[in-house]
Structure formats: structure tokens, C-alpha cells
Amino acid sequence: MVLFIIGSVSIGLFLGFSNNNLQLDAPTPWQIGFQDGASPGFEGIVTLHDSIMFYLIWILVSVF
Numbered sequence: 573m574v575l576f577i578i579g580s581v582s583i584g585l586f587l588g589f590s591n592n593n594l595q596l597d598a599p600t601p602w603q604i605g606f607q608d609g610a611s612p613g614f615e616g617i618v619t620l621h622d623s624i625m626f627y628l629i630w631i632l633v634s635v636f
Contacts, residue, residue: 599607609615 606618606621609618
């Protein structure tokens with residue numbers, strides 16, 4: 573009986589921790605924006621995207 577309780581608690585804790593870890597940076601429905609970068613290269617791509625969008629919107633607002 574004691575082993576069953578210890579086993580149940582340990583499995584519950586393992587599934588609870590692993591479930592939270594698996595859903596970090598997971599896409600969500602109707603997500604706006606990028607997920608957090610997993611590598612420095614992707615973080616650079618996101619920074620480049622943000623810079624290009626800033627200047628693109630600035631040019632569009634100033635022209636129109």
C-alpha cells in the first residue's frame with residue numbers, strides 16, 4: 573500500500589513537471605508574434621524582423 577502511494581505521487585509529480593516543461597514556448601491558437609528563440613541565430617532573425625518592420629511602418633506613415 574505504501575509503495576502504491578509513493579509510486580502514484582512520484583508519477584503524478586513527474587507528469588506534472590513534464591507537462592509544464594513540454595508546453596513552454598509551445599504555439600498557442602491565434603498566437604501573434606514569434607516564439608522565444610532557441611538559438612542565437614533565430615534571435616537574430618527576430619531582431620532583424622523587428623527592425624525591418626519598424627522602418628517599413630515608419631516609411632509607410634511618412635509617405636501616406
